Amino acid sequence: MNILFSLFIKLSAFSALAFGGINALLPALYELSVVQEHWLDTQTFANFFAIAQAAPGPNLMTVTLIGWHVYGLLGAIVASIAICWPSSIMIYYLQGYIGRLSDPIKKQTIQFAASALAVGLVLGSAWNISQQINENEKAFALTFISIAIVVFTRWHPLYLIAIGGALGILGFI
Amino acid sequence: MQPKTLTPKQLFIGFSKIGLSGFGGVLPWARRKIVEQEKWLTSEEFNAMLGISQIVPGPNIVNLSICVGSRFAGVKGAFAAALGLMLGPSAIVILLGLLYEQYHSLTAVQGMLRGISAVGIGLIAGTGFKMMRNEFSFPPMLLVIAVTVIAAGYFHLSLGLVVLIASPLAVYLAWKKAQKI
Numbered sequence: 001m002n003i004l005f006s007l008f009i010k011l012s013a014f015s016a017l018a019f020g021g022i023n024a025l026l027p028a029l030y031e032l033s034v035v036q037e038h039w040l041d042t043q044t045f046a047n048f049f050a051i052a053q054a055a056p057g058p059n060l061m062t063v064t065l066i067g068w069h070v071y072g073l074l075g076a077i078v079a080s081i082a083i084c085w086p087s088s089i090m091i092y093y094l095q096g097y098i099g100r101l102s103d104p105i106k107k108q109t110i111q112f113a114a115s116a117l118a119v120g121l122v123l124g125s126a127w128n129i130s131q132q133i134n135e136n137e138k139a140f141a142l143t144f145i146s147i148a149i150v151v152f153t154r155w156h157p158l159y160l161i162a163i164g165g166a167l168g169i170l171g172f173i
Numbered sequence: 174m175q176p177k178t179l180t181p182k183q184l185f186i187g188f189s190k191i192g193l194s195g196f197g198g199v200l201p202w203a204r205r206k207i208v209e210q211e212k213w214l215t216s217e218e219f220n221a222m223l224g225i226s227q228i229v230p231g232p233n234i235v236n237l238s239i240c241v242g243s244r245f246a247g248v249k250g251a252f253a254a255a256l257g258l259m260l261g262p263s264a265i266v267i268l269l270g271l272l273y274e275q276y277h278s279l280t281a282v283q284g285m286l287r288g289i290s291a292v293g294i295g296l297i298a299g300t301g302f303k304m305m306r307n308e309f310s311f312p313p314m315l316l317v318i319a320v321t322v323i324a325a326g327y328f329h330l331s332l333g334l335v336v337l338i339a340s341p342l343a344v345y346l347a348w349k350k351a352q353k354i
Contacts, residue, residue: 017332021233023297027325028332047277050286051269053293056196057262060232064263065270076267080259087231088239092251095225095240105351112347114228116314117339119304120321124335126298127326139291146295151302158196160292168288169281 004071004078011082020118022060027128039070046133054161138173179245181253187211188238188257199234311350317343
């Protein structure tokens with residue numbers, strides 16, 4: 001019961017801070033689940049991240065998988081609810097407030113500040129988490145190539161995921 | 174003409190389809206379904222809701238489901254939409270988790286997941302760089318990004334601390350930017 005409680009409380013706290021969504025949360029999630037609580041090892045964390053990327057659905061499925069690993073089906077449910085409820089309540093009330101803001105300066109200030117924070121957190125998160133789960137130079141090379149393809153082309157992400165998986169199966173990564 | 178209300182059941186079904194079709198990011202599918210296929214919202218309404226979903230912390234797509242659901246059917250609608258979005262994909266990843274437990278020791282499986290996670294990080298960083306393009310219209314804002322990236326990526330500060338350090342500067346510069354435009 002203790003571990004479920006701690007899963008719920010800690011993930012709930014993250015939810016309210018996750019500017020930039022789940023992607024910005026990955027290092028915090030790693031720190032909590034691998035370094036502090038030892039719920040899983042680095043390898044399993046990296047693999048859950050990969051499974052969530054390859055599966056359909058919101059990218060918060062990494063969190064669902066960690067919950068499942070910690071406490072089975074109940075853990076998965078608790079983790080998924082925890083990561084959603086604080087932000088869901090916030091947006092339920094804030095959407096009306098932001099929508100009704102008549103002062104365009106105020107409205108834009110909120111919007112610009114949040115989007116700059118989101119960009120910084122997402123990039124910082126990718127940098128941080130790459131140091132944890134990319135095992136060698138070849139993995140980093142694949143990450144950099146993927147970045148270039150995302151930025152400069154309009155390829156569907158699924159192609160990249162398929163290519164990454166295939167390279168891995170063939171033993172290149 | 175778009176209907177003024179949708180039942181929670183319709184929202185549940187609609188968002189289930191969105192969640193299950195969302196390979197490699199759900200947002201493009203959400204737009205296709207909500208704006209183009211079902212015509213629940215106009216493109217402008219969708220963009221406004223998406224903007225608010227991305228301002229508020231938390232999983233963006235869940236935030237969007239709360240906005241859309243509550244707009245059409247109040248609290249019940251919000252629950253129905255969020256539940257629809259999460260239920261199917263959760264079942265799938267748990268099934269994949271079970272398979273993973275059986276087969277994770279196979280070299281091919283380990284290699285495949287290594288390859289996918291390296292690409293996955295690239296997808297996240299690439300999206301981050303794309304989002305950054307908008308910030309060049311007011312270059313001082315790049316300072317906020319630099320501070321945040323260094324605090325989170327180099328010093329490995331905790332998320333709460335990073336937000337605490339960077340947000341005063343972000344709000345100040347955003348206020349300047351809003352006045353300039």
